[in-house]
Amino acid sequence: MASKQPHDKFAKSAPDTSTATVLGYPRSDRILLLVGIPLIGAVLGLLLPILARQVTGWSKLPLRIVFEFLASPEETWQVVAFAAGGFVIGLVFAFIALSESLTVTLTDARVEVTAEHWQEAVDRADVSAVFMDGKQLVVLDHGSRQVVRGSHAAPAQRIAAVFRKHGYPWSDSDPYADLFKKWVHGSGALRPEVDAVLAARKEALKRKSWFDVHELTQAVEELGYTVREKGTEQYWRPLVQS
Template identity: 50%
Template sequence: MTSDKSPGPAPVPLGKDRTTVLGYPRGDLLTILIGTPLLGLVLGLALPPLARWLSKSPVLPWRDGITFVGSLGRPWQTGVAVGVGLVAGLLLAFTDIDETLKLRLTDAELKAEQHEGTRTVERARVSAVFLDGKELVVLDETSRQVTRGTHKASAATLARAFRAHGYPWRDADPHASLFSRWIPGAPGLPAEAHAVLAARKAALKRKAGEDVRDLGETMQGLGYVVRDEGKDQYWRPLAGEES
């Protein structure tokens, strides 16, 4: 795996138009495409004998399911378990790749691809680019989060690429001091915003990623940016809308 402490692989420049592509680092891509399915295959192979060993325990949760898995002794039954493990590993690998932000930078604009969608932002509209934990955040001139997502490249690689194209890379969120922890019904937010944050909290508990993203966009439409820290939601007004 590429360490965040190392510079990581250099961005890939394309042609004379000074285009830089930042995707999944090659080493990490090989690891997840080969390692995750291989791990699933090994787990599938080991599951029946492990289940038979566990079924001897006098205190056994999910006894029926474990006993059933342990009964897979015939070669074709074990093959099914191995196949399921392999498919599960492939699904996990491709899900991780789909969730990862892919970037295409030029001196004029950036294109961010994630969740089968692409968003284009002119460089002149970008007010800040920074890392918030493992997520890359791009703010526009109103401090709206136009792009936010996990990227596998190191911080040094990202900073070098954005600075090379003239984007305002920051070491931290320039608006961090404006965030407040959301407390249901607390003053400072209209009732509509409280309702959206309550719905977003429920979506976070369900791990409904698409709903979480949509409700975050709804908050920005109301004039607020939202971010998560642990199990808590934090909010701030867009630039120029501070009370």
Template identity: 50%
Template sequence: MAGKELGGARDARGGTTELGHPRSDLLLLLVGLPVLGLLLGLVVPRLARWASGSPVLPWRDGIEFIGRFDAPWQTALVMAAGLVAGLALAFTAIAETATLKLSDALVHVERDGRTWSFERADVSAVFLDGKQLVLLGADSGELVREEHGPRAAALAGAFRAHGYPWRDADPHASLFHRWIPGTPDLPAEVHALLAARKAALKRKAPQDARDLAETVRGLGFVVRGEGAQQFWRPLAGV
């Protein structure tokens, strides 16, 4: 596998493949976002001064305040703030996407300091759902659903090379139903968990939403989101 192009590196001695952000994506994040922040810091005060002459201006006080930043030290301060904001966004984007290490026997998924490891025999399917990488277990439940850094071609090539069951789409997609509160198809306990998960997503608490989805799996169901909607299906054989 071509490490630069695919965003991964194959260790022939250990038979492993490491997948992370491609170098071009890292360059864009770590250089492009800070530079964009600097440029915004330079032009925002000027745009604010230009916009302050509009007779219908929302947030006039704030915009006029920014427009008064015309001294060199004030411009430098705003540019520095833009640089810091760009770096923060870049590191956040890197931390919130998963990196992987594959061998013929194990797959390790790391995200934001947390690592999950699964044996090859315990993985029944691997596929992409939008921007998320999904690994299914032997019971068809989700082992992992994470934003991924590597490109789709790199992921598919690496998993196939190590003998994992890569799929072009979710093999159980046709079994999902949109969650309707109170439907008799689900136990009351699952309804309560899905309601709590909806609230967690609304307050932007993704880890709580993951924990609730894992609890739902323990009751025999899989849940996934699509926009503001939740969808569920029974585990295979349940």
């Protein structure tokens, strides 16, 4: 018989096993995102024409054509169209926010992670460390590869508690943080092939092409290094066997 896990805002019992915990967006937060943000967008769509009319009379107004367009709705259907446009834009932002957070399913033997463009499953025996790097959850294997790295909605203390509960080696910080160095293209610190992959990865970061970022991270690790970023700046370190 499946045992019921204690209710938690960020964790709930998985229906198919008695020992699994799922970490993901709680239903209340999903509703808030999918309803609240689009409604805010609709309100902004209604207010923008009013605000734009207040500034179109300024003699020195940058991007005047944009403000004149925003100030143009007068007919009812035009006002409704602006509100609907704001609602749709808000809905898009809400789906982006949901898609960028990982869903993590944990048992004592395995961790499974689902993101928008990739999935990963790692046996507990293959995990050497789990920690938070800012808002990102990181899981390292025994070769110090980042087999999982991605943003998560839950508070760090809740994530730590769940991983510890299932017997994973939680760390309060990155055990290899001191090994990271800032990547400088063409500095000669790395082999040309590694430098080339990191250059491609930086372009993927600028485009926010997360699938490409994930694939290029794996390519870097195949060459004996791993990488993390702050904004579009990249930091690399050699892989270390634990």
